[in-house]
Amino acid sequence: xxxxxxxxxxxxxxxxxxxxxxxxxxxxxxxxxxxxxxxxxxxxxxxxxxxxxxxxxxxxxxxxxxxxxxxxxxxxxxxxxxxxxxxxxxxxxxxxxxxxxxxxxxxxxxxxxxxxxxxxxxxxxxxxxxxxxxxxxxxxxxxxxxxxxxxxxxxxxxxxxxxxxxxxxx
Numbered sequence: 216x217x218x219x220x221x222x223x224x225x226x227x228x229x230x231x232x233x234x235x236x237x238x239x240x241x242x243x244x245x246x247x248x249x250x251x252x253x254x255x256x257x258x259x260x261x262x263x264x265x266x267x268x269x270x271x272x273x274x275x276x277x278x279x280x281x282x283x284x285x286x287x288x289x290x291x292x293x294x295x296x297x298x299x300x301x302x303x304x305x306x307x308x309x310x311x312x313x314x315x316x317x318x319x320x321x322x323x324x325x326x327x328x329x330x331x332x333x334x335x336x337x338x339x340x341x342x343x344x345x346x347x348x349x350x351x352x353x354x355x356x357x358x359x360x361x362x363x364x365x366x367x368x369x370x371x372x373x374x375x376x377x378x379x380x381x382x383x384x385x
Contacts, residue, residue: 252274258271259357261357266346266357267346267354272340272345275336275346276337276340278364279336279340280337282364283334286329286333289326290323290327296319297319333364336364350368350369350372351369351372353369355369355370
């Protein structure tokens with residue numbers, strides 16, 4: 216006999232004793248749907264009526280989580296790399312090392328901004344807003360989302376925004 220006690224708690228009553236069943240967490244319960252596309256080509260072959268169904272959302276969730284993990288891994292590698300003290304007597308070599316460090320830090324700064332966008336995209340997936348343009352409410356499109364999974368505007372809306380920025384300096 217199965218008894219549910221709370222949102223994530225249940226017990227299983229057997230003939231001899233009561234055993235607590237494992238708690239079901241969100242991560243455990245959000246397994247990939249059976250029809251989740253494994254490649255971008257499979258994703259693009261899906262019918263338009265299936266736009267942002269559970270399988271597509273799971274595909275993009277996995278893509279975003281992989282991107283997030285890569286960014287965090289790069290950040291930790293940079294931290295370790297910058298902690299290394301390389302003593303070089305030649306001023307030209309020191310300048311080269313400092314320039315490499317500055318370039319690496321600029322790259323990490325861009326990745327920090329991208330990480331924020333990745334987290335926002337993951338939040339949009341959870342709220343079922345992912346894949347829809349924030350300005351027009353129209354579909355962003357699978358090909359655009361594959362190229363830029365953090366996109367929150369359709370191509371047309373993004374072009375209008377960039378034109379306004381160029382014209383008005385916003």
